[in-house]
Amino acid sequence: MRLDLSSQITLERVSKKYYRPENDFEEYNLSRFEKLPVAIFEESKKAAKKIANDIAKEITNKAKNGKPFVLGISGGSSPAPVYDELVRLHKEDGLSFKNVIIFNTYEFYPVMDFSYSNLQMLKDLFLDRIDIDPKNIFSPDATVEKDLIAENCEAFENDLKERGGLDYLLLGLGTKGNVGFNMPGSSLHSQTRLVMLDGDSRSDISRNFGSLDKVPVSAITMGLYDILAAKKIALVAWGEQKSESIKDIVEGPVTDLIPGSVLQTHTEAVVYVDLAAASELTRISRPWLVTNCEWDSKLIRRAIVWLCGVVDKPILKLTNKDYNDNGLSELITLYGSAYNVNIKIFNDLQHTITGWPGGKPDADDTYRPERAKPYPKKVIIFSPHPDDDVISMGGTFQRLVNQGHEVHVAYQTSGNIAVGDEEVIRYISVLKSLRKKFDPDNNKIKEKYDEIRKFLMHDKKKDDIDTADILFIKSRIRREEARSADRYVGLPEENVHFLDLPFYETGTVKKNPISE
Structure with a gap:
């Protein structure tokens, strides 16, 4: 059998075989490397539907028996779907x-403006959109004096025990593998206790506050003991990050x-992820270690690059033994010898x-990553904000233009909130x-x-939204930078x-929902 290992660009798709097995065997x-049950979905919406349906069944069953359902929820973007x-x-x-009791797993401290509290974010996302009794919502109190925090945490724990x-x-998942704000070392x-937030955590949540200096330096969080006491746990994570x-x-100690x-x-406990978040699990990133593979050019390349790292050898020095000892004997069967595979992949x-x-143009494109014809090509670059095109692919952008292609750039949003007030003052001063x-x-x-100058220099308060005129000017500043x-x-x-x-x-x- 011979596979076409040409480098023609195609979308990389993960075979369902690796995350939708047909039977228990x-x-x-x-899942032999996985120490936690993992449910992998093509996209977060499908996973969210499964979780929501499970929660709905639990709520309904409890209601039929005249009992409350106690639900712990977290902030952040992951649980939002x-x-x-x-x-x-x-x-x-x-x-x-109506029979649901909510416990907020963490709250920022101190909260000077309630609109930035985690509880308010949860209300905006969820709680104010359903028929829950406000008396059934429990959250750490982020307004108490610091010397009363321990007492407040104890009261929160008692409320949970009484129910x-x-x-x-x-649960959502933090960037350091944290759940709630239980950071490494917890x-x-x-x-439930007061914890300090490190720089990375504050930076990660700064998008909810507008800037890093508005992010509180600490938070009150449920502890790991409280989390493990829950009867059922769903951990959700989306995206390659x-x-x-x-x-x-899932796979570590x-x-x-x-x-x-x-x-x-x-x-x-069950972990729910989309394919991007699952991309480093063995079954997705190195499926040859757990099953027979559906080999294609991209998977073969990935396997051999991985093998080079494992045995610390360049491609052309890999041996039959290297392949056989590391779960890649199928490739020897396909190509007859390590030498044949090595040469093929090296060239590819x-x-x-x-x-x-x-x-x-006018070149033999048999072994080139992009076809020679048609020439020139029509190219459209979608840039989420003005400057993303240059930051992300400036060199490619320049070459496409220099090499005579018809290139267009579509800037999807104005990017106006990235412009500082001082820049506006400078531009209107020129005007x-x-x-x-x-x-x-x-x-x-x-x-x-x-x-405009009076508003920006004297009237504008910390959390005020810019006027329509100022947003217009900021948009035009970004436009001219892009131009x-x-x-x-x-x-x-x-x-x-x-x-x-x-x-x-x-x-x-x-932002508003993308459909608005």
Whole structure:
């Protein structure tokens, strides 16, 4: 058998064989490195629907028996799709939350502005959109004096005990493998307490506050002991940025350096991930170690690059023994010898390197990563904000233009909140000088200058949203920055497009749903 190992660009797809086994035997083989049950979904919405349906069944069963359902919930972006689905079940299917008791797993401390509290975020996302009794919502009190925190934490613990503990706990995953704000080093026996937030954690949540200086330096969090006392636990994580932590939690040892790894000791904990978050699990990243593979060019490349790292050898020095000892004997069967595989993959990888990202015209493209024809090609670059195109692919952008392709850039949002107030003052000061020299009788510009300058320098308070005029100016500053970069690479002005998608235009870090 011979496989086509050409480097023609295709979307990389993970075979369902690796995450949707047909029987228990296959599941056992695939999960042999996993110490926690893992449910892998193509996308977060599908996982959220499964979790929400499970929670809904628990709520309904408890209600039928006249009992409350005690649910622990977390803030952050990961649980948000679950909350959306629960709200949908409430509005469309009549799911009632009147018998539900909510416990917020953590709260920032101190909270000077309640609109930035974790509880308020949970209300916006979930609690204010359902029929829950406000008296059934419990949260650490982030307004108490510091010397009363221990007493407040004890009261929170007592409230939880009086209601029989958590029936179900929905957890997100932090960047350091933390659950709640139980950071590395947290004791297995830790309970609700005040913890300091490190720089990485504060930076990670700063998007909810607008800037890092607004993020509290500490938080009150449920401890690992409280978390493990829950009857059922669902840990959710989406996106490639969580993949390393998921691997550590699921396949690594239980260690206080990865607080989420303690879930391995719980008999009813399940990890829900999308394919991106699962990408470092052995069954996805190195499936040859757990099952027979559906070999394609990308998987073969990945396997051999991995093998080079394991045995610390370059490709051309790999031997039959290296392949056989590391779960890759199938490739020897496919190609007859290590030598044949090595030469094929070496050439294949070599041919992915090119200085012609749009394809080289009038060239033999048999072994090139992009086809030669048609030439020139039409290329569209989608840039979420002005400058993302240059930051992410500036060199490729420049080459595509230089090599004669018809390149267009579509800037999807204005990016206006990234512009500082001082820049606005500087630009309108230039405008004022221009008015004075070329149009001194234009009082409208002078009035607008005075109005904007007064607001930015004297009237604007810490959390005020900019006026529509200021947001317009900030948008235009970003536009001109983008146009300047486009001129530099030689892009015609008519090939620059600003979409200004409306969901972005809130004036705050928090955006509207993308459909709005």
